[in-house]
Amino acid sequence: MDIGKKQEVEAKKKKNAENGKLIYSRAKQYAKEYEEQQKELMQLKHEAKLKGGFYVDPEVKLLFIIRICGINAMHLKTRKILQLLCLRQTLTVVQYLPASYAQIFNGVFLKVNEATMNMLHRVEPYVTYGYPNLKSVRELIYKRGYGKLNKQRTALTDKLHCGTGGQQLPMAFKLKAPLGGLKKKKRNHYVEGGDAGNRENYINELIRRMN
Missing domain, CATH: 3.30.1390.20 (Ribosomal protein L30/L7)
Structure with missing residues (x-):
């Protein structure tokens, strides 16, 4: 494999690795945000129940x-x-x-x-x-x-x-x-x-x- 081709392959591998890390990071961040939203929703329901009311899900x-x-x-x-x-x-x-x-x-x-x-x-x-x-x-x-x-x-x-x-x-x-x-x-x-x-x-x- 010539030097130019080798450099091209290495650059492609590096880019794929960076893309993989970015996608994983996005997925992880979304899961975290989703979990926080669920916790907030449960808290709102709990507070509404304590006040004798009810909370309607968004x-x-x-x-x-x-x-x-x-x-x-x-x-x-x-x-x-x-x-x-x-x-x-x-x-x-x-x-x-x-x-x-x-x-x-x-x-x-x-x-x-x-x-x-x-x-x-x-x-x-x-x-x-x-x-x-x-x-x-x-x-x-x-x-x-x-x-x-x-x-x-x-x-x-x-x-x-x-x-x-x-x-x-x-x-x-x-x-x-x-x-x-x-x-x-x-x-x-x-x-x-x-x-x-x-x-x-x-x-x-x-x-x-x-x-």
């Missing part, structure tokens, strides 16, 4: 969305929305599995806003989502914080900044197939005995089965 600001269906009979617009939601990307494609399988069981954090909810309603038969707790956030970040892209170990970018407004979409978490499998009519809504749609806090149970 509007949920974070979702975790999991893709549960492949591309069979999927409309082009639906595919585009899944791409905007960062759910058509994959970190690890198993060679002997079809591409449609490799695209399912991806999960991503998104901030709750009107645009996100409108898109979720359009792709609801293909995804399930809910409100992750601190335990789920921590476990996903520290267990699934890295994956393989183009045969290289790649750090995930900050999931909370994923959205249609950014110039770069981060990679999704690649999860395992859920222990015990999904329901036969998984495209039916969760409240109707299926797996799709908003399952609110029950998303945490599904995360445990897939992490």
